[in-house]
Amino acid sequence: MDADFLVIGAGIAGASAAFELSKQGRVIMLEREDQPGYHTTGRSAALFTETYGNATIRALTRASRGFLSAPPDGFSASPLLAPRGVLTYAAADRHTAFAAALAEYGEHVREIDMQRAAALFPPLDRAVARYAHYEADAMDMDVHAILQGFLKGFRARGGVLHTGVRIARIAPGWKVDAGATTFAAPVLVNAAGAWADEVARLAGVPTIGLVPKRRTVLMFEPPAGARIDAWPLAIDVDETCYVKPDAGRLLASPADETPSPPTDAQPEDYDIALAIDRLQHCTTLKVGRVTHKWAGLRSFVADKTMVAGEAPGAPGFFWAAGQGGYGIQTSPAMGRVVAALATGRAIPADIADQGVSAAALDPARLR
Numbered sequence: 001m002d003a004d005f006l007v008i009g010a011g012i013a014g015a016s017a018a019f020e021l022s023k024q025g026r027v028i029m030l031e032r033e034d035q036p037g038y039h040t041t042g043r044s045a046a047l048f049t050e051t052y053g054n055a056t057i058r059a060l061t062r063a064s065r066g067f068l069s070a071p072p073d074g075f076s077a078s079p080l081l082a083p084r085g086v087l088t089y090a091a092a093d094r095h096t097a098f099a100a101a102l103a104e105y106g107e108h109v110r111e112i113d114m115q116r117a118a119a120l121f122p123p124l125d126r127a128v129a130r131y132a133h134y135e136a137d138a139m140d141m142d143v144h145a146i147l148q149g150f151l152k153g154f155r156a157r158g159g160v161l162h163t164g165v166r167i168a169r170i171a172p173g174w175k176v177d178a179g180a181t182t183f184a185a186p187v188l189v190n191a192a193g194a195w196a197d198e199v200a201r202l203a204g205v206p207t208i209g210l211v212p213k214r215r216t217v218l219m220f221e222p223p224a225g226a227r228i229d230a231w232p233l234a235i236d237v238d239e240t241c242y243v244k245p246d247a248g249r250l251l252a253s254p255a256d257e258t259p260s261p262p263t264d265a266q267p268e269d270y271d272i273a274l275a276i277d278r279l280q281h282c283t284t285l286k287v288g289r290v291t292h293k294w295a296g297l298r299s300f301v302a303d304k305t306m307v308a309g310e311a312p313g314a315p316g317f318f319w320a321a322g323q324g325g326y327g328i329q330t331s332p333a334m335g336r337v338v339a340a341l342a343t344g345r346a347i348p349a350d351i352a353d354q355g356v357s358a359a360a361l362d363p364a365r366l367r
């Protein structure tokens with residue numbers, strides 16, 4: 001089967017790229033699982049914050065806000081963003097880190113006193129937390145609606161998604177041998193998440209040193225009678241633990257970053273216990289029955305910036321990888337960046353104006 005573009009991986013990186021590329025030509029997307037979004041995309045904390053990640057990540061996030069706030073007609077029947085807010089707190093001995101964060105994120109956050117912090121997030125343990133700042137514009141994202149919106153738009157323009165695909169070989173040109181079927185296109189986009197380096201190896205393309213890191217999440221019942229819906233996401237300044245409301249329950253993570261081979265990540269008992277211990281140290285919350293738990297892989301390259309652009313020495317092989325812990329909130333801008341680079345165009349001006357350069361994303365920087 002022939003197309004203009006082959007996209008490998010139907011997580012948010014592949015879906016957003018396919019959405020944009022389908023405006024330029026025929027796109028075939030290949031997914032190994034039976035459903036899109038099964039791996040990292042389906043396992044996130046669903047937070048949009050402009051104070052997370054390095055300068056390029058924050059620029060990509062800023063550049064994505066407009067799309068997520070006002071998506072194109074027909075993209076989604078419901079809003080993609082809902083107010084949440086982020087409360088960051090610090091103990092007395094973490095003042096230096098707190099002041100540095102405040103200085104770096106100045107325009108997005110403001111320092112608040114502990115009375116206000118406790119009003120926003122009543123379980124804050126004021127014996128531990130001494131400083132706080134608040135990002136009022138941080139939002140919850142409807143990740144399912146975002147992913148489905150990209151897929152719907154891609155299909156509406158004639159894009160075809162094949163699921164359950166087992167790739168055996170990838171030959172330059174690019175020809176993807178998947179058993180009974182061969183898929184071919186002059187441009188291939190590698191959006192295989194934690195497996196992106198494995199896909200590169202299948203194609204004989206130099207890898208980018210991608211390291212998948214496991215992060216664990218648990219959900220539990222809130223305190224009886226607590227009105228949690230308006231609580232912000234609460235996180236300590238060193239990102240060792242966070243908690244936020246999620247559909248009537250509380251979602252928490254020990255913010256673990258354990259290197260892992262690419263796999264169907266599962267939560268470890270140790271990390272669940274660590275989350276509970278840290279949460280009960282910084283807040284007055286008591287974790288009773290854990291109602292759900294899961295883990296996902298956040299994949300990073302050395303500088304923790306995403307990778308987009310043509311692989312050195314492999315014409316037509318483009319990366320869309322290294323989405324780390326911010327792949328959903330940056331997906332509208334990243335989809336446009338990947339599509340622009342894969343069709344020989346410059347990064348769109350509105351995204352470049354935010355401070356995103358092709359050099360910062362270029363796979364060649366990782367050689």
Ligand SMILES: Cc1cc2nc3c(=O)[nH]c(=O)nc-3n(C[C@H](O)[C@H](O)[C@H](O)COP(=O)(O)OP(=O)(O)OC[C@H]3O[C@@H](n4cnc5c(N)ncnc54)[C@H](O)[C@@H]3O)c2cc1C
Pocket residue numbers: 008009010011012013014030031032033036037038039040041042043044045046047048165167191192193194195196199215216217253295296297298321322323324325326327328329330
């Ligand atoms: C606990 C946790 C919390 C997070 N919180 C947030 C958050 O609040 N905000 C935010 O923006 N981001 C967050 N993230 C990060 C975000 O989820 C990721 O950056 C994003 O989902 C990565 O998307 P992806 O498409 O690169 O990867 P994936 O969703 O993993 O998609 C890659 C796809 O490629 C497929 N694939 C792999 N190999 C092959 C192959 N050989 N052939 C065909 N298909 C293949 C896989 O099956 C998979 O479906 C969080 C992540 C975790 C784990």
